[in-house]
Amino acid sequence: MRKTVTSMLAGIGLVLACGTSVYAQDKELTIFWAEWDPANYLQELVNLYEAESGVKVTVETTPWSDFQTKAFTEFNAKGSAYDMVVGDSQWIGAASEAGHYVDLTDFFNKHNLKEVMAPATVKYYAEYPSNSGKYWSIPAEGDAVGWSYRKDWFEDPKEMEAFKAKYGYDLGVPKDWKQLRDIAEFFHRPDEKRYGVAIYTDNSYDALVMGVENAIFSFGGELGDYATYKVDGIINSEQNVKALEAYKELYSFTPPGWAKAFFIEDNQAITENLAAMSMNYFAFFPALINEASNPNAKATGFFANPPGPNGDQFAALGGQGISVVSYSQNQEEAMKFLEWFIKDETQKKWAELGGYTASAKVLESPEFQNATPYNKAFYETMFKVKDFWATPEYAELLIQMNQRVYPYITGGQGTAKEVLDALAADWNATFKKYNRVK
Amino acid sequence: MATAVMTTLDPKSRSAARGMSDLSIRNLFIIPTIVFLIVFNIFPLLYSLGYSFTDFRASSPAAANFVGLQNYRELLNDLFIWSNFAITAKYVIVSVVGQVVVGFGVALLLNRDIPLKGLLTTLLLLPMMLSMAVVGLFWKLLYDPSFGIINYTLGLGSFEWLSNPDMALYAVAITDIWMWSPFVMLLSLAGLSAVPKHLYEAAAIDRAGSFYTFFRITLPLVAPILMIAIIFRTMEAFKTFDLAYILTSQPTTEVISIRLYKMAFQEWQTGRSCALAYIVLIMILAITNIYVKYLNKVKER
Numbered sequence: 113m114r115k116t117v118t119s120m121l122a123g124i125g126l127v128l129a130c131g132t133s134v135y136a137q138d139k140e141l142t143i144f145w146a147e148w149d150p151a152n153y154l155q156e157l158v159n160l161y162e163a164e165s166g167v168k169v170t171v172e173t174t175p176w177s178d179f180q181t182k183a184f185t186e187f188n189a190k191g192s193a194y195d196m197v198v199g200d201s202q203w204i205g206a207a208s209e210a211g212h213y214v215d216l217t218d219f220f221n222k223h224n225l226k227e228v229m230a231p232a233t234v235k236y237y238a239e240y241p242s243n244s245g246k247y248w249s250i251p252a253e254g255d256a257v258g259w260s261y262r263k264d265w266f267e268d269p270k271e272m273e274a275f276k277a278k279y280g281y282d283l284g285v286p287k288d289w290k291q292l293r294d295i296a297e298f299f300h301r302p303d304e305k306r307y308g309v310a311i312y313t314d315n316s317y318d319a320l321v322m323g324v325e326n327a328i329f330s331f332g333g334e335l336g337d338y339a340t341y342k343v344d345g346i347i348n349s350e351q352n353v354k355a356l357e358a359y360k361e362l363y364s365f366t367p368p369g370w371a372k373a374f375f376i377e378d379n380q381a382i383t384e385n386l387a388a389m390s391m392n393y394f395a396f397f398p399a400l401i402n403e404a405s406n407p408n409a410k411a412t413g414f415f416a417n418p419p420g421p422n423g424d425q426f427a428a429l430g431g432q433g434i435s436v437v438s439y440s441q442n443q444e445e446a447m448k449f450l451e452w453f454i455k456d457e458t459q460k461k462w463a464e465l466g467g468y469t470a471s472a473k474v475l476e477s478p479e480f481q482n483a484t485p486y487n488k489a490f491y492e493t494m495f496k497v498k499d500f501w502a503t504p505e506y507a508e509l510l511i512q513m514n515q516r517v518y519p520y521i522t523g524g525q526g527t528a529k530e531v532l533d534a535l536a537a538d539w540n541a542t543f544k545k546y547n548r549v550k
Numbered sequence: 551m552a553t554a555v556m557t558t559l560d561p562k563s564r565s566a567a568r569g570m571s572d573l574s575i576r577n578l579f580i581i582p583t584i585v586f587l588i589v590f591n592i593f594p595l596l597y598s599l600g601y602s603f604t605d606f607r608a609s610s611p612a613a614a615n616f617v618g619l620q621n622y623r624e625l626l627n628d629l630f631i632w633s634n635f636a637i638t639a640k641y642v643i644v645s646v647v648g649q650v651v652v653g654f655g656v657a658l659l660l661n662r663d664i665p666l667k668g669l670l671t672t673l674l675l676l677p678m679m680l681s682m683a684v685v686g687l688f689w690k691l692l693y694d695p696s697f698g699i700i701n702y703t704l705g706l707g708s709f710e711w712l713s714n715p716d717m718a719l720y721a722v723a724i725t726d727i728w729m730w731s732p733f734v735m736l737l738s739l740a741g742l743s744a745v746p747k748h749l750y751e752a753a754a755i756d757r758a759g760s761f762y763t764f765f766r767i768t769l770p771l772v773a774p775i776l777m778i779a780i781i782f783r784t785m786e787a788f789k790t791f792d793l794a795y796i797l798t799s800q801p802t803t804e805v806i807s808i809r810l811y812k813m814a815f816q817e818w819q820t821g822r823s824c825a826l827a828y829i830v831l832i833m834i835l836a837i838t839n840i841y842v843k844y845l846n847k848v849k850e851r
Contacts, residue, residue, distance in 0.1 A: 181815045188608045188818075206818075210610050302708075316799045369695040371713030372799050504610070507817045515630060519801050523715045 139167045139445050143434070144183060144194040147173035148375075150253050150395050153465040154198070160461065161452055167445060176374075177316055180507070187212040187437070195440040196449070198252050198432045202318070204240045206504040207435065213248045214436040214443060216450075220247035223454055230254065233470035236499045237433030242338055249433025250450055251470030253395065256427045256493045257326050257417060258486065260382050260400055261285070261389040264411035265299060274298075285415045289330060289358055292389070292418055296365035299388035308365030310381030310390035313522060314374040315514040321500060322428040323391060324359050324517055326417050329426035329498045331355035336539065338501065341548040343539045348532035355420070356528040360521050371522045382412055393430045394490045398466045401484060414486035416493045429497040431468065470494075505546050512538040602824035609818035621825035631809065631826070635833075638805045641719055641794075642787040648727035649783055653734025654776065658768075660735070661742040675736065677729045686796030689725045693797075712798040719803050722794045726787065734779045741775035742768070770851060777845040781838060788834050806830055 143158070145151045151173045158169035172194070174182050180200065186193055187207065199207060207213045216238075220226065225247070226234055233251035240248055265271060266283055275283035279294050286292040296308030312323030328335070333351040336343035346352075363370070367386045370377070375396050381387035383406045403409040419425035434453070436446045452458055459471035463480055468490065474480050481488045501509050516535040519525040526534075543549045570578075602621055606614030625631050660671060677685070692700050693711040701709050711721040745768060753763045791807040810830065814823035 184609055184818065185815065206609060314799060315801075367696070368708040369710045369713045371710075371715075505817075508819070511812055511817060515801065519715070522713070522800075523802075 139442065141167060141169045141195045141442055141445055141449055142193065143169060143171045143196045143198060144186075145171055145173055145198040145432075146176045146179040148176070148395065149398060150467055151198075153462070153467045154252075156465050157458070157462050157467065158449075161449060165448070165452070167449070169449065180317065184212075187439070190439045192437075192439045192441050194437050195442045195446045196434055196436055198434050199249070200318075200432055201236045201429060202500050202502045202506045202510075204237070204248055204433070205502045205506065208240050208246075208248045209504050212438055214438050215246065215248065216250065216436065217245070217247045219447065219450065220250075223451075225250065225454065228454065228472065229470045230472045230475055230494050232429065232494055232497045233431070233433070236429050236497070236502070237431065237470070240502060249435040250454060251431075252434040252453075252467075253431045254468040254470040254475075254490075254494055255393050255395045255431030256429050256490070256497045257322060257391060258394050258397070258427065258489055258493055259389055259391055259415050259417065260379075260397065260486075261413050261415065262382065262385075262387075262408065262411055263413040264408070265388050266413070271298075285413070286389075286418045288418050288423075289327065289420050293358065293361060295388060296362055300365040302368070306385070307367040307381075307387045308389070309362055310366060310370070310373065310378045310387040311359070311362050312374060312378065312391060313363065313366075313370055313518075314372045315518040316372075318500065318510055319374040320518055320521070321510060321513050322430070324356065324513075324521075325428035325498070325500065326391065326426075327355035327359040327420075328352050329428065330417060330424055331358070331420035332422050332424040334498075335501065341503075341543045343536050343543075347539065348529070348536045351420075351422075352532055353528045356517070356520070356532065360524075360528070363521050379406075382406065382408060394486060394493070395430065395468060397486045398484070401486075412485075414489050416489040426496050426498050427493050429499040431470075503546075503548070505542055508542050509539055512542065598824040599828065601821050602828050604821040606821040607818050608820040614821065617821070621822045622829070625822065625826055625829060631806075633801075634804055634806045634809045637719065637802060638788060638790075638807075641723055641790065641803075641805055642784055644720065644723040645726045645730075645787045645790075646780060646783050648723060649731045649734050650776070650780060652727055652731040653779070654738045654772075656731065657735045657738035657742055660739060671736075671739070675732045678732045680729070682729075682792035683796060685725060685729050686793050689728075689793075690797055693721055713800070715800050715802045718798045718800040722797050722803055725793055725797065726790065729793075730783060730786070734776075734783065737775050737779040738772060741772035744775075745771045770848075773848045774845060777841065777848060781841045781845070784837060784841065785834055788830075788837070 143154070145154065151171050155171040158171065162168050180203070183194075183197055183199060183203075184206070187210070199213075204213075208215075220238065225238070229238075229251045233254050234247075235242075237251045238247045238249045240246060266285075272283045275295075275298055278298065281291075283295065283298075286295055292309075298308070299306060300308035312319040314320060325335070328351070331351045331354055333349055333355055334346050336346050366373070367381060375392055378390045378392045379396050379399055381390045382400055385408070397414060399405045400412050401409050406412060417425065417427040434450070436443055436450070440446060454471075456471065456473060459469045459474050463469040463471075463474050463483070469475065469480075475491050475494065481491055500506065503509070513535060516531050516538065520528065520531045540549070601614065603616060603618060604614035605617050605621075656674065660667060660674075664670070690712070692698050695701060695708040695710050695713075698711075700711070701707065710717070712718050749767050749771075750763065753767060758766070789807055790805055791811065794803045794805050795808055795811075797803070806826075807830070810823055810826050813819050813826060
């Protein structure tokens with residue numbers, strides 16, 4: 113008996129010894145991101161890094177709905193499970209103030225990334241506080257909200273004729289929000305199981321807010337003054353009231369059961385012949401031009417978020433920067449990886465694989481702009497994007513906005529003015545609580 | 551005193567041969583459990599009570615400041631929190647009443663000699679053996695307005711179960727009733743089979759009607775065990791999270807535990823969420839106490 117135990121222990125010891133020596137030889141890096149196509153493209157990209165440097169890089173993912181919770185749980189526990197994280201743009205305040213991210217200002221300046229990357233991506237993914245010259249992330253996946261539409265429905269002569277007769281102008285890609293509304297109304301035919309438009313409505317994270325932002329920003333509105341935290345008269349401005357009403361009206365042209373829709377549902381609206389137009393992040397458009405995932409791939413077109421009534425044209429920013437986690441035990445390796453990641457040829461490869469590079473040079477190249485039917489719209493959009501608050505208490509602001517806006521959009525409760533006034537009061541109270549305003 | 555009631559160790563047993571006393575064996579079994587309870591239950595419970603009086607945020611390195619009863623005061627003055635409680639109460643009532651009616655009804659049907667009774671009972675128990683997340687995901691498909699089998703079977707066209715704010719909570723409750731009625735059924739069945747047959751025979755001799763027999767014999771005798779089922783289900787329904795979270799994101803289905811989760815793990819308001827958790831705990835304790843009092847009363851009868 114004793115012999116058996118001794119030999120078992122020896123065996124276990126041997127396994128451990130071998131394991132440690134193998135571990136010591138291979139350096140490994142783990143990048144944490146949400147579960148979506150770009151994360152798969154990133155895994156393909158980092159495989160090239162492994163081939164070059166011998167360092168194995170794994171992209172670990174979790175569904176979007178858990179992404180924020182899981183990442184911050186790990187950060188708060190000062191866990192070293194992830195060496196780098198491709199974190200959402202609005203996390204940057206919370207993560208930098210709490211010391212979860214490594215300060216990348218020196219790295220940023222050394223490589224002149226302020227010039228190398230597109231300006232909006234530097235402003236929203238990397239810098240915090242605004243205009244401070246302190247950088248916490250390398251812009252990795254540029255993204256913004258755009259639109260896809262059914263070209264075959266739009267180009268059908270009968271539809272074109274009927275549209276012109278009804279609205280007095282030609283059916284085509286909407287030139288402003290008014291036309292977007294008209295086209296949505298025109299194609300909304302519940303008895304034919306065809307609907308006007310697919311928009312974001314899910315209130316569990318930032319989907320609905322992003323959708324509403326598209327309207328607000330293009331109507332010339334803002335969420336608040338990000339430098340002074342003033343919201344009164346800004347979030348509840350005249351333009352924002354009109355924008356919210358316009359978004360609510362679009363909701364009435366959505367397919368049935370559209371009260372918890374995000375990127376999956378919005379792409380399904382096109383692939384399943386449900387809607388004429390669909391709002392979505394550019395990051396999800398590769399699936400729409402792929403015939404394996406979209407039977408209507410050839411008949412799908414794309415356009416940038418149209419201007420509002422005064423000609424302002426903006427879109428809600430998505431996308432993420434890549435940051436080094438302060439608790440990682442491989443920070444040096446992670447910095448080496450970033451050196452490789454920002455190289456022009458890596459960024460070019462990243463774009464080829466389907467990632468949305470933030471590299472200005474790649475974005476501006478005709479090669480990139482002509483690579484897909486939506487790259488040009490993406491390039492144009494990336495220079496007119498705006499984002500949500502990035503303060504550490506952004507999650508509270510987001511939930512308050514969901515609480516106020518969602519019942520109005522999907523349930524018709526209250527008026528747009530009442531909703532936004534109440535939201536202004538909520539946000540004011542939150543900023544007071546954290547001593548942002550007096 | 552405790553040692554006096556314990557049976558003595560068999561002197562020939564291996565433990566006795568190793569010189570272990572009854573007391574040491576008792577300690578061997580009990581102490582780990584107590585340590586486990588203290589470390590993982592009692593300690594966090596007290597620790598979070600302390601946090602509930604602070605403005606602590608787990609996401610921030612800033613030290614926690616003592617804020618007294620501010621968290622409790624603000625929570626109890628928050629209209630959204632009250633609406634979460636109202637939603638939870640509505641959900642508990644609909645779901646528990648539904649489970650008791652369906653579960654007890656099925657138990658009454660099964661409490662007779664029918665062929666394949668064992669198999670039938672086992673099959674009926676299947677829903678409660680599934681994982682909540684799985685049940686949530688497939689009921690989401692069943693409720694789908696475009697291709698869901700529920701609308702198809704009932705001929706409801708494209709009725710929106712989950713995105714209709716007035717209907718969503720009932721849809722979640724129906725799923726919960728489907729899943730947990732078998733639990734009530736199982737306990738009721740145990741209670742029903744324990745009712746002495748001679749009482750029914752006596753009632754039959756006295757020509758008592760089935761209505762009278764049910765209310766005077768069956769129900770009073772099953773009541774204690776049914777009460778236990780109700781206590782369990784009320785506590786569970788009050789804490790419900792998974793089903794409502796997976797099925798829908800309507801504000802009308804935001805039960806208190808979903809709000810608590812968001813406050814604790816999305817907003818990272820750790821101190822305040824501890825206070826909310828304590829408010830919920832006190833409410834559950836109060837409701838359970840009322841039930842237990844009633845249970846004792848029923849038992850005395």
